[in-house]
Amino acid sequence: MIPSAFDFYAPRTLDEAIALLAEHGDEAKVLAGGQSLIPAMRFRLAAPAVLVDINGIGGLDGLRETNGHLAIGALTREAALEEYTFIRERYPLLADAAHVIADPLVRNRATVGGNLAHADPANDHPAVMLAYGAELAAHGPRGARTIPIDDFFTGMFSTSLEPDELLTEIRIPRPGPGSGGAYLKVERKVGDYAISAVAVQLTMDGPTIRTIRIALTNVSPTPIRAEEAERILTGQTLTDATLEAAGQAAAAACDPSADLRGSIEYKRDLTRVLVKRAVRRAAERATK
Amino acid sequence: MSDQLDPLRALDEAGERHLPDRVERHTPKPAGSSAIVETSHEVRVTTPATVCGMGHRMKRKEDPRFIQGRGTYVDDVKLPGMLYMDIVRSPYAHARITKIDASEALKVPGVLAVITGEDLKQAGNLHWMPTLMSDTQMVLPIEKVVYYAQEVCVVVATDRYAAADGVEKVVVEYDPLPVVVDPFEALKDETIVRDDKELKTNHIWHWEAGDREATEHVFRSAAKVVKQYMHIPRIHVASIETCGMVADFNKATGKLKIWMTSQAPHAHRTVFALVSGIPEHKIQIISPDIGGGFGGKVPVYPGYVCCVVASIVTGRPVKWIEDRSENLQADSFARDYHITAEMAADADGRITGLRVRTLADNGAADAAANPSKFPAGLYSICTGSYDMRAAHIAVDGVYTNKPPGGVAYRCSFRVTEAVHMIERMTDIMAHELGEDPAAFRLKNFIRPEQFPYRSPTGWEYDSGNYHAALKLAMEMIGYEELRREQAEKRTRGELMGIGISSFTEVVGAGPSRDYDILGIKMFDSAEIRIHPTGKAIARFGTKSQGQGHETTYAQIIAEELGIPAEHVEVEEGDTDTAPYGLGTYASRSTPTAGAAAAVAARKIRAKARTIAAYLLEVSEDDLEWSVDRWQVKGSPEQHKTIQDIAFAAYTNHPPGVEAGLEATDYYDPPNLTFPFGSYICVVDIDTGTGEVKIRRFVAVDDCGNIINPLVVEGQIHGGLTMGLAPALFEEIVYDENGQNLTGTFMDYLLPTAVETPKWEIGKTITPSPHHPIGAKGVGESPTVGAPPAIANAVVDALWHLGVRHIDIPITPQKVWKLLRDHGITE
Numbered sequence A: 001m002i003p004s005a006f007d008f009y010a011p012r013t014l015d016e017a018i019a020l021l022a023e024h025g026d027e028a029k030v031l032a033g034g035q036s037l038i039p040a041m042r043f044r045l046a047a048p049a050v051l052v053d054i055n056g057i058g059g060l061d062g063l064r065e066t067n068g069h070l071a072i073g074a075l076t077r078e079a080a081l082e083e084y085t086f087i088r089e090r091y092p093l094l095a096d097a098a099h100v101i102a103d104p105l106v107r108n109r110a111t112v113g114g115n116l117a118h119a120d121p122a123n124d125h126p127a128v129m130l131a132y133g134a135e136l137a138a139h140g141p142r143g144a145r146t147i148p149i150d151d152f153f154t155g156m157f158s159t160s161l162e163p164d165e166l167l168t169e170i171r172i173p174r175p176g177p178g179s180g181g182a183y184l185k186v187e188r189k190v191g192d193y194a195i196s197a198v199a200v201q202l203t204m205d206g207p208t209i210r211t212i213r214i215a216l217t218n219v220s221p222t223p224i225r226a227e228e229a230e231r232i233l234t235g236q237t238l239t240d241a242t243l244e245a246a247g248q249a250a251a252a253a254c255d256p257s258a259d260l261r262g263s264i265e266y267k268r269d270l271t272r273v274l275v276k277r278a279v280r281r282a283a284e285r286a287t288k
Numbered sequence B: 001m002s003d004q005l006d007p008l009r010a011l012d013e014a015g016e017r018h019l020p021d022r023v024e025r026h027t028p029k030p031a032g033s034s035a036i037v038e039t040s041h042e043v044r045v046t047t048p049a050t051v052c053g054m055g056h057r058m059k060r061k062e063d064p065r066f067i068q069g070r071g072t073y074v075d076d077v078k079l080p081g082m083l084y085m086d087i088v089r090s091p092y093a094h095a096r097i098t099k100i101d102a103s104e105a106l107k108v109p110g111v112l113a114v115i116t117g118e119d120l121k122q123a124g125n126l127h128w129m130p131t132l133m134s135d136t137q138m139v140l141p142i143e144k145v146v147y148y149a150q151e152v153c154v155v156v157a158t159d160r161y162a163a164a165d166g167v168e169k170v171v172v173e174y175d176p177l178p179v180v181v182d183p184f185e186a187l188k189d190e191t192i193v194r195d196d197k198e199l200k201t202n203h204i205w206h207w208e209a210g211d212r213e214a215t216e217h218v219f220r221s222a223a224k225v226v227k228q229y230m231h232i233p234r235i236h237v238a239s240i241e242t243c244g245m246v247a248d249f250n251k252a253t254g255k256l257k258i259w260m261t262s263q264a265p266h267a268h269r270t271v272f273a274l275v276s277g278i279p280e281h282k283i284q285i286i287s288p289d290i291g292g293g294f295g296g297k298v299p300v301y302p303g304y305v306c307c308v309v310a311s312i313v314t315g316r317p318v319k320w321i322e323d324r325s326e327n328l329q330a331d332s333f334a335r336d337y338h339i340t341a342e343m344a345a346d347a348d349g350r351i352t353g354l355r356v357r358t359l360a361d362n363g364a365a366d367a368a369a370n371p372s373k374f375p376a377g378l379y380s381i382c383t384g385s386y387d388m389r390a391a392h393i394a395v396d397g398v399y400t401n402k403p404p405g406g407v408a409y410r411c412s413f414r415v416t417e418a419v420h421m422i423e424r425m426t427d428i429m430a431h432e433l434g435e436d437p438a439a440f441r442l443k444n445f446i447r448p449e450q451f452p453y454r455s456p457t458g459w460e461y462d463s464g465n466y467h468a469a470l471k472l473a474m475e476m477i478g479y480e481e482l483r484r485e486q487a488e489k490r491t492r493g494e495l496m497g498i499g500i501s502s503f504t505e506v507v508g509a510g511p512s513r514d515y516d517i518l519g520i521k522m523f524d525s526a527e528i529r530i531h532p533t534g535k536a537i538a539r540f541g542t543k544s545q546g547q548g549h550e551t552t553y554a555q556i557i558a559e560e561l562g563i564p565a566e567h568v569e570v571e572e573g574d575t576d577t578a579p580y581g582l583g584t585y586a587s588r589s590t591p592t593a594g595a596a597a598a599v600a601a602r603k604i605r606a607k608a609r610t611i612a613a614y615l616l617e618v619s620e621d622d623l624e625w626s627v628d629r630w631q632v633k634g635s636p637e638q639h640k641t642i643q644d645i646a647f648a649a650y651t652n653h654p655p656g657v658e659a660g661l662e663a664t665d666y667y668d669p670p671n672l673t674f675p676f677g678s679y680i681c682v683v684d685i686d687t688g689t690g691e692v693k694i695r696r697f698v699a700v701d702d703c704g705n706i707i708n709p710l711v712v713e714g715q716i717h718g719g720l721t722m723g724l725a726p727a728l729f730e731e732i733v734y735d736e737n738g739q740n741l742t743g744t745f746m747d748y749l750l751p752t753a754v755e756t757p758k759w760e761i762g763k764t765i766t767p768s769p770h771h772p773i774g775a776k777g778v779g780e781s782p783t784v785g786a787p788p789a790i791a792n793a794v795v796d797a798l799w800h801l802g803v804r805h806i807d808i809p810i811t812p813q814k815v816w817k818l819l820r821d822h823g824i825t826e
């Protein structure tokens, strides 16, 4: 990598990091896993004058399950999500996604916080967290606050985080009885971003869907929820007809662009198929 | 869109308007160049494991240094005072240059020089260079750029970062010109890519092989004719190591020492000498460890020339290493053939003829790495493994606003394109006739007893037994059972396909009467020197880039002389020490330099006999050779081992005989070798997403006698993966402005272990009748043979829906579109 010159800071505490961000404003960039930022710097598409490396700050990583939620430190590596059986058992949507984000090499470095803060509609965690209805904790010079995930993504590569704020923790509500989830992604090869991917989190009441959240990856300028599809399915049993209607509603909700991954028609249709399959899988898991 | 034009008509018009026809001719081969040869299944082993001659699964001698990270690649070379070069590249595919202003770049701390096309012109017209196909290519432009990412000027600095900062500060102003990326559009000559040429046309050459009239006749009387247009897209070799150089011109001695990613260091030295005027003995090219070449390191690229000039100008060593995107955008491109093929068959379902028109998109220069007399390489081998009465092939080369292409990517000069075409056409014909593709092949193969065999386009296949290979592959995969499963699944709407490719390769150029590169004949060389203690050094004109030469050449010498392979040091790549040779590509090393090793070793064995006779005080006629010794016939306890003889060669050589024990051979093969194989692939198709899953892949290869089964298997595994790549993943894509949309590994999709199926491999052994050790090349067979097996499997799964052909790479989107177009959905 031959980037432009930059100043490098490695703060040891959250406060130091926030002070540095406040001091350097737009000139500064947070460096977490570096798996999105460094490629951009390699092409000199990003040329930050200051890098604030948060990897040395203690207490920003790790997973903690409380009664109410699963707390994921922003610096938690993607690879860590694959290590725990309780994730596989109680958070299958997260476990599915952890397996298909990038490749094992990237997952060793990349962080969950970085994946969300980068707000790339192609990233997988945004849809996952939208489906979970997660809450994000942020710290800035004005103190701490929480941001509901539905308010987090404001545009392509932009979030409601202030430039001097750090994302510190992601909180996923602990799924209750009858819950199930699934993440299905079609990619051109391992390590690729999704052509389309679908995150589903639901709770079943016997054969009936009681609640459901569906979110879509890389088929819109921002990560989105398929709200019409959610509405179609809520209170329904799983029939081919309701699934097809939900799939079509999701396909209609997306706003993909044509690129090397596929045409607009392909991405929409793929979304339709994946919504049907993901809902079915989530429901199977819920009733197990 | 090109595939909607009628390519035949466009080409015919072009052929009439332009250059006189070039018709391929083959010099007749000596007797024994093509023969009936018995096929076996067992690897022949004649030496004990201590000697480790041919057939032993010896672990590669080069691997300990590679797996410990102790290889020496060009980028590992660091010289005192070394400077770094970086390249300013064009953001346009076609534009006039109105201004190059380097003043701000020269202010960047560390930047020492900016070299432009004008500077090269002043230095003796070095702004143009010849290509290997006797075309010309810009080193650095003066008037206009002709492809995206073209080298515009270079910045030389004291460190790599300063060089990159300098590149950002060079101001180049362009006046954009219309861009032509579609070769069919290019034929209209509305936009001329090369207006430096006298003829204002994009048409480069027209070339033909075979017999036009006989072919017309066969088609007129055919019971069935099938026709298909197909595009074999541009792809990239994507070797792990990109291209690079360290050039060190020593003003005091006048010697230019170069470390270079070169597959052909001697040929490159000669080209450098001829172009630069530096005497050849003052140029030393060292090709150190090479991280993959695949043909991409055969041509000379502008960066190399600039790096040499930068060292001469500054009087200091200069390093240039391409980054990944530069590599993917500017050089090492292959394929890009637009093919319209027709196949004829008689009423009994026998193939009778083949008629092929092809448009070769060469990009902005004809820089293909073909032998001089073969503008379309060995493409006319395209009648493949099938016996037919007549064939006629015509190819037209055309310029477009793309970087020069035509590298022989793990391929003997266009045989990949040829094999893809014939294997697709054979499948289409079989399906159209309602015959099973395997049975159809077995019926149409050249039969073993037809050797010596001369193809309708003039090739004399050395040996072959296509039935044996296909039957073994069918047995390994359980062909009949798979067909039953397929039929049963189809009734349930599940899509499964079985694809076959029964390819014939053509590798090992020369013979030198027909094959040369810029006039330099395509022989190759070995020089073996035995030391007094019976150890040896052997040097070659080839250059391994991962093929395992250090191991296999040592085993050939061990086989011939009985010196343990471990005691043979193999050296390649330094033009000051290695014998002259044409390098490694097109699977030619074993057929040429491997043969030279055997012949040179036999020369040594002959001299060893003289020495042994002298030591044993018997007549030479009384001696016979056994593994590692000359022994007296009938009393083997009276013998001298090769080690005894080597010692005597330096300490007690016979009177009248020269001291020492060494030999050199420049081997000029009488014919090429024709490895072959049959591959069978099974795919399942996801009707919802269009994804293709390869369930099984059986590959039966026949490369004649096997030197090292482990190395051969490694070559096959790697080659199959590189055949999977273009079948399902890889394509260099340009937009209408000529911008490369696949300039990183994010979009140029190399398959990984995850995408790669478990390769199931088998072998038959049909030795080459003319090669000294009966070996044939193997490195490229799988890359050549695999893509049509996969493509045929996918089309086989969809044929009943009405699908006839899918261009590679077969992406999920393409399959999805076909499914939906034919009413299949989930």
Ligand SMILES: Cc1cc2nc3c(=O)[nH]c(=O)nc-3n(C[C@H](O)[C@H](O)[C@H](O)COP(=O)(O)OP(=O)(O)OC[C@H]3O[C@@H](n4cnc5c(N)ncnc54)[C@H](O)[C@@H]3O)c2cc1C
Pocket (backbone or CB within 6 Å): A029, A030, A031, A032, A033, A034, A035, A036, A037, A038, A039, A074, A075, A100, A101, A102, A103, A106, A109, A110, A111, A112, A113, A114, A115, A116, A117, A118, A122, A123, A124, A125, A161, A165, A166, A167, A168, A191, A192, A193, A194
């Ligand atoms: C080859 C490859 C393939 C990939 N494939 C996928 C894929 O399939 N799916 C997928 O989801 N992702 C993929 N990624 C992206 C990867 O997951 C990224 O690492 C991730 O999106 C960003 O995480 P990071 O920790 O590396 O962030 P960094 O690259 O360090 O930072 C990214 C951005 O987020 C900001 N940031 C990071 N952490 C914080 C924080 N705590 N608070 C505030 N701002 C912060 C940074 O300033 C920067 O702007 C891939 C990456 C690579 C290199």
